[in-house]
Amino acid sequence: MQNQISEKLKGTRTSKNRNEVISLLQKQSTPIAVEDIYQKIKCVNNKISLSTVYRIIEKLAALNIVRKAAMLDDSKALYELVKDEQTHHHYMICVKCKKVIPIDDCPVKELEKNIAGKTGFLITGHKFELYGECQSCASKHK
Amino acid sequence: MQNQISEKLKGTRTSKNRNEVISLLQKQSTPIAVEDIYQKIKCVNNKISLSTVYRIIEKLAALNIVRKAAMLDDSKALYELVKDEQTHHHYMICVKCKKVIPIDDCPVKELEKNIAGKTGFLITGHKFELYGECQSCASKHK
DNA sequence: TTGCGTGCAAACTTTTTGCATAAAG
DNA sequence: CTTTATGCAAAAAGTTTGCACGCAA
Numbered sequence: 001m002q003n004q005i006s007e008k009l010k011g012t013r014t015s016k017n018r019n020e021v022i023s024l025l026q027k028q029s030t031p032i033a034v035e036d037i038y039q040k041i042k043c044v045n046n047k048i049s050l051s052t053v054y055r056i057i058e059k060l061a062a063l064n065i066v067r068k069a070a071m072l073d074d075s076k077a078l079y080e081l082v083k084d085e086q087t088h089h090h091y092m093i094c095v096k097c098k099k100v101i102p103i104d105d106c107p108v109k110e111l112e113k114n115i116a117g118k119t120g121f122l123i124t125g126h127k128f129e130l131y132g133e134c135q136s137c138a139s140k141h142k
Numbered sequence: 143m144q145n146q147i148s149e150k151l152k153g154t155r156t157s158k159n160r161n162e163v164i165s166l167l168q169k170q171s172t173p174i175a176v177e178d179i180y181q182k183i184k185c186v187n188n189k190i191s192l193s194t195v196y197r198i199i200e201k202l203a204a205l206n207i208v209r210k211a212a213m214l215d216d217s218k219a220l221y222e223l224v225k226d227e228q229t230h231h232h233y234m235i236c237v238k239c240k241k242v243i244p245i246d247d248c249p250v251k252e253l254e255k256n257i258a259g260k261t262g263f264l265i266t267g268h269k270f271e272l273y274g275e276c277q278s279c280a281s282k283h284k
Numbered sequence: 285t286t287g288c289g290t291g292c293a294a295a296c297t298t299t300t301t302g303c304a305t306a307a308a309g
Numbered sequence: 310c311t312t313t314a315t316g317c318a319a320a321a322a323g324t325t326t327g328c329a330c331g332c333a334a
Contacts, residue, residue, distance in 0.1 A: 013288060013333055035323080049291045054324065056289090075299085076323065092263050103257060111249045112272065120277035121234050121243070127271040130254065135262035155308055155313055177298080191316045196299065198314090217324085218298065 021056045030100045031069035031078035094134040163198045172242045173211035173220035236276040
C-alpha cells in the first residue's frame with residue numbers, strides 16, 4: 001500500500017475487506033462503481049456484502065483516500081483513489097463507445113490561479129472532463 | 143422561447159407541461175433537480191406528475207436542449223439548458239456554504255484545441271467545475 | 285473487553301415503466 | 310383517427326440503515 005494512504009489510515013482499524021477494496025482501487029486506471037468493486041472482490045472472497053463495500057467507501061472518502069468522480073453516466077456513483085497533485089487525472093469520454101481516455105497531465109492549474117486571483121475564491125479542487133468522439137469512432141463516419 | 147430551442151423542437155409535439163418545464167429552466171441561473179422542477183410547476187398546475195417531468199427532461203436531453211450537470215452532491219441529477227458556445231456556463235462551488243458561483247467566460251476552449259490536436263479526439267463538449275471556499279467562507283477562518 | 289466492522293434483510297431515495305386515458309396533429 | 314403525452318401506481322436501481330454477531334486492538 002502506498003505510503004500516502006497508510007498515512008491517512010493512521011489511527012483507524014484495519015480489516016481484510018478494507019484492504020481488498022484499497023488494493024483493487026489501486027489497480028484501476030479509471031473510476032469504478034461500488035457494485036463493480038463488490039463483484040470483483042466477491043470472486044476472491046464470496047462472503048463480502050455490498051453494504052460493507054458502501055461503508056468502506058464512505059469511510060475512505062471521509063479520510064480523503066477516495067473521491068467520487070462525476071462521469072457521463074451518473075446513474076451509479078464512480079469512485080477513484082485520490083492521487084497527489086502530480087498524478088491526478090482527467091478524462092476524455094467518448095460519447096459513442098463510452099471509452100474513457102485519461103488525459104496525461106492536468107491543464108487546469110494555470111486557469112485556476114487566474115480565476116482565484118480575479119474572484120477571491122480559495123480553490124481546493126476541480127473537475128475537468130472532455131466529451132466527444134475518440135479517434136476510432138470519429139473515423140467511422142468520415 | 144428562444145429561437146435556438148424552437149429550432150430544436152421543430153417536428154415534435156408541443157404540450158403545456160413541456161412548455162412549463164422549458165420556461166422554468168429558462169429562469170434558472172444554476173442547474174436544478176427534476177424533483178424541484180416538479181415541485182415548482184405543481185404550484186401552478188397541481189395535477190402534473192413527477193414521472194411526466196422525468197419523461198419531458200429525457201426528451202429534451204435527447205434533443206440536446208437540456209443536459210445533465212454534474213455537481214457536488216450527486217444523489218439527484220441536476221439539469222440545465224444547453225446554451226450556445228458563447229454563453230455556456232461553468233461554476234465554482236463552495237464546499238462550505240454550497241453556494242454556486244458562475245464563472246463568467248469559458249476558459250477551456252484553448253485547452254480543448256490543444257488536446258484535440260495532440261490526441262485526435264473530436265471534442266464536442268466539456269465539463270469544468272472548481273471547488274473550494276468562496277470569499278466569505280474563506281475569510282471566516284483567517 | 286470494548287467498540288468498530290460485517291452480513292443480511294429491510295427501508296429509503298431516485299428514476300423508470302406499464303397501462304389506461306387524454307390531448308395533439 | 311393515429312400517435313404521442315400524461316397521471317397514477319407499481320417496479321427497478323442505487324444507496325443507506327438496523328440489528329445481531331464477529332473480530333481488531
